[in-house]
Amino acid sequence: MGDGEKVTDQIDFLTENARTVLERRYLKKDASGKVCESPEHMFRRVAAHIAKAEKNYDKNADIQKIEDQFYRLMAEFRFLPNSPTLMNAGRSLGQLAAxxxxxxxxxxxxxxxxxxxxxxxxxxxxxxxxxxxxxxxxxxxxxxxxxxxxxxxxxxxxxxxxxxxxxxxxxxxxxxxxxxxxxxxxxxxxxxxxxxxxxxxxxxxxxxxxxxxxxxxxxxxxxxxxxxxxxxxxxxxxxxxxxxxxxxxxxxxxxxxxxxxxxxxxxxxxxxxxxxxxxNPCGEQPLLPMEACNLGSINLTRFITQKESKSELDYEKLKETIHLAVRFLDNTIDMSRYPIDEIDKTVKANRKIGLGIMGFADLLYMLEIPYDSDEALELAGNIMAFVQKESHKASSDLAKERGSFPNFDRSIFKDNKDPRRNATTTTIAPTGTLSIIAGCSSGIEPAFALSYVRTVMDNDRLIEVNPVFKRFAIEKGFYSDALMEEIAENGTVKENLNVPSDLRSVFVTAHDIKPEYHIKMQAAFQKYTDNAVSKTVNLPHDASPADVRFIYDQAFETKCKGVTIYRDGSKDNQVLSVSKKE
Ligand code: CDP
The missing domain is CATH 3.20.70.20 (Anaerobic Ribonucleotide-triphosphate Reductase Large Chain)
Known part of the structure; x- marks a missing residue:
């Protein structure tokens, strides 16, 4: 039976950017270089491959049921595994770790x-x-x-x-x-x-x-x-x-x-x-020599529920997703073909996984909480504490079915009464491409801009607006193309009188946020993350070396595991910029 015949459920939305990224780099191509797989087929290919690990532990496992659960996990964009898993699962390379x-x-x-x-x-x-x-x-x-x-x-x-x-x-x-x-x-x-x-x-x-x-x-x-x-x-x-x-x-x-x-x-x-x-290259995953780790990220924007006409986070649904994601990542360890024998041995002895989140800035927009506020820091701590606690629980539950990781008796957990399947469970990745595929803000970073103007081939100007901001703008009746273009030019709505004042403090972007809030946010997440947190502290072009030093000192004092700064305009090939500075 071909992959296609098994697909019953359509994925519910895919942005144009997501489709482009997938076509360029993720979807299978035939010998002539033509894409021969749809995004649905890709998720089905990945789900089917990762579900196969179940047989290692239970000969009678209902593989199809687990495969369908994994499929929905990805196709509903609640969770995505790191790029190598999407690209290579069920294909000849078979190497799944980032x-x-x-x-x-x-x-x-x-x-x-x-x-x-x-x-x-x-x-x-x-x-x-x-x-x-x-x-x-x-x-x-x-x-x-x-x-x-x-x-x-x-x-x-x-x-x-x-x-x-x-x-x-x-x-x-x-x-x-x-x-x-x-x-x-x-x-x-x-x-x-x-x-x-x-x-x-x-x-x-x-x-x-x-x-x-x-x-x-x-x-x-x-x-x-x-x-x-x-x-x-x-x-x-x-x-x-x-x-x-x-x-x-x-x-x-x-x-x-x-x-x-x-x-x-x-x-x-x-x-x-x-x-x-x-x-690893982006700093979020400290490892022992010859160790590898599979990461995966939960898209928080998919966990909003309405209660008494107010938006809030659905922790029950989040819990279910965390448990399934831990199972997915643990299976990934068995299904990955590690390219070097010693790595294969180390990974299977420690079974580290790195479950994290993405879409945090969009979530804050949806909940109308400014990124640079104590409320946002508190929410960050609550969410990550929950992800950590539930992922540890999921790992213990799995250990009861599958056994603890082989080095358990040489680990810091050896005297605990609870077994553990994985030496670590949580990491916050940058989600550079995953967030494009899921159509949400990346990792725990604030949005870089609320709208961009893209010039396409024949000099047509296309305006791309952050989807949450666009929805608010339409609902509250202040949307216009001219305003979105103006916002793209200025890179901020902070002093824009055409935007309602309460929303001006909610829809902050990376450069509206004081550098120390970037570090506070990183520390809030790090407190509940087993591994480390990917975060770039954005500084304005006119920041001084003393400002950088202050950030480094703060990172140390607040128990971050590392720190990366970026001063606007300090690299020649800057990837993201607001149009004003180009
Ligand atoms: O979103 P995606 O899964 O593609 O990756 P990411 O979360 O932006 O990055 C996670 C990790 O993937 C990085 O820290 C690197 O270890 C690895 N990576 C890489 O090897 N090469 C890249 N071009 C991007 C990421």
Whole structure:
């Protein structure tokens, strides 16, 4: 029976952008490059493949029933798995995870092994993170040749070039994260390695800072540099000078970000297995070396219900979706073909999954709550606490059917009476493409703009308006094309007298929001997230390095696991901008 014959339910809506993205990169194509799969077929293909895992645990499982549940989960856009699952499930590649961390050992063999493994992972649509902290510093001696070592940054260029050459199976460009510990002797070279904006374009970089370093910054003291090849002290630097340079570079180019290594490892559920030294490319998933993780995101805009003519979040429906999504992601681990044996073993021993949310900013619009308000922070905490609690419960329930993850007895859960199927369950991903497919705002980010003007081929101007804003504008009678064009020009409704005053504070966009609210929101979500949170703190073009430093300090104090800032206009190839600034 062909895929098509099983499809009974139509998906209920798909924006034009979603259709374009799916056709370009997700749907099956025939030998001539023509799309030969509909979005419904894609969801059916994915649901059927992921449901097959049920047979591993129960020979009599009603696979069709589970498949239909998974299908509806996706086709109703309540939940979507990360892109590699949508692209590869039930197809020849079969690699379903978005996030990998690979070790880089201090030897030519070790380095090139990692280059090769990264290439294999990129081909399958996954992103890779590396810690380069084990590589001996530039100019140190190489025993076998008597020559001198090139150092981490120089080797990163090889990874960068290899990534450039591999267009991920024709689907997406490879993405990498490089982390270097702040006490590595090459730290200053690393901090500046992206100051030339045309270099290392396939890398995000983050400095791995420690509590000790942050203490030294606050006391304006020096700290030790350690040569990883000998474990010996290799110099001292002023913590303040390093921090200032880091801040200055981030202010200029957006890179480097920071990850807080000690905070990450305080939440390592498997400290006896190893230490976490790096994250995936967008920073939301710290992992052990040779570990991978499947992510999935719940679209909050699908959980609104009307009670006494007021909109509210339907927690019962959310609960049901969380439990089904955890089952889906746990199945994904069994159904994914991991490209490297050791990764396959690690993933199946720890069974980490990363369930998160998207559409948070749209949800706030629907509930008429300003993003930059205490009410929004409280809602963020409530939602994520709920997702975390229910996903842990779902993982325990699954463990009762399927057993705990094999490394359970070596995990921090070993003395709990409840079993656990997964070493972690929650992560907040950027949902760069998933949110386009689902037609909602991405991850926990505020909307970038309420309306855009797109110029299409023959210079026609198309106005695209945030769907929630458009609905309000029509309902409240203030919609006009001219107004939407004006809003696209200005990038804000804050002082627009044609928009009712109560809505002006609700429909805020990224640049209306004070940078410290971005961090407050990240911290509110992080508090209830097992892994980490993807968030970019947007700063206006005229923000100062001191503003960046304040954000970094805040991120540390409020127990974020990392921080990424972006100052408007600081990158040449900025992806999103409001038309005024073009
Ligand atoms: O929305 P989608 O599932 O496509 O991805 P995302 O949530 O924006 O990104 C999640 C993760 O996918 C990133 O942190 C990377 O690990 C990986 N990714 C990648 O490898 N290459 C890309 N071009 C985009 C994302």
């Amino acid at each position: 996030c990998f961390v690979l070790p880089v050992d201090d030897s030519i063999d070790g380095i090139f092994e990692a280059v090769k493994n990264a290439a294999i992972i990129h081909k399958s649509g996954g992103g890779t993170g590396f810690s380069f902290s084990r590589l001996r510093p530039e100019k140190s001696k190489v025993g076998s040749t008597g020559g001198v070592a090139s150092g981490p940054v120089s080797f990163m260029k090889i990874f960068n070039t290899a990534t450039e050459q591999i267009k991920q199976g024709g689907t997406r460009r490879g993405a990498n994260m490089a982390v270097l510990r702040v006490d590595h002797p090459d730290i200053m070279t690393f901090i500046r390695c992206k100051s030339n904006k045309s270099e290392l374009n396939n890398f995000n970089i983050s400095v791995g800072v420690t509590d000790q370093f942050m203490d030294a910054v606050s006391q304006k003291g020096d700290y030790d540099l350690i040569d990883p090849s000998s474990g010996k002290m290799a110099g001292r630097l002023s913590a303040e000078a390093v921090y200032d340079e880091l801040v200055k570079q981030a202010w200029e180019t957006g890179d480097p970000g920071i990850i807080f290594l000690d905070e990450i490892n305080r939440f390592n559920t498997l400290p006896d297995i190893g230490e976490m030294e790096a994250t």
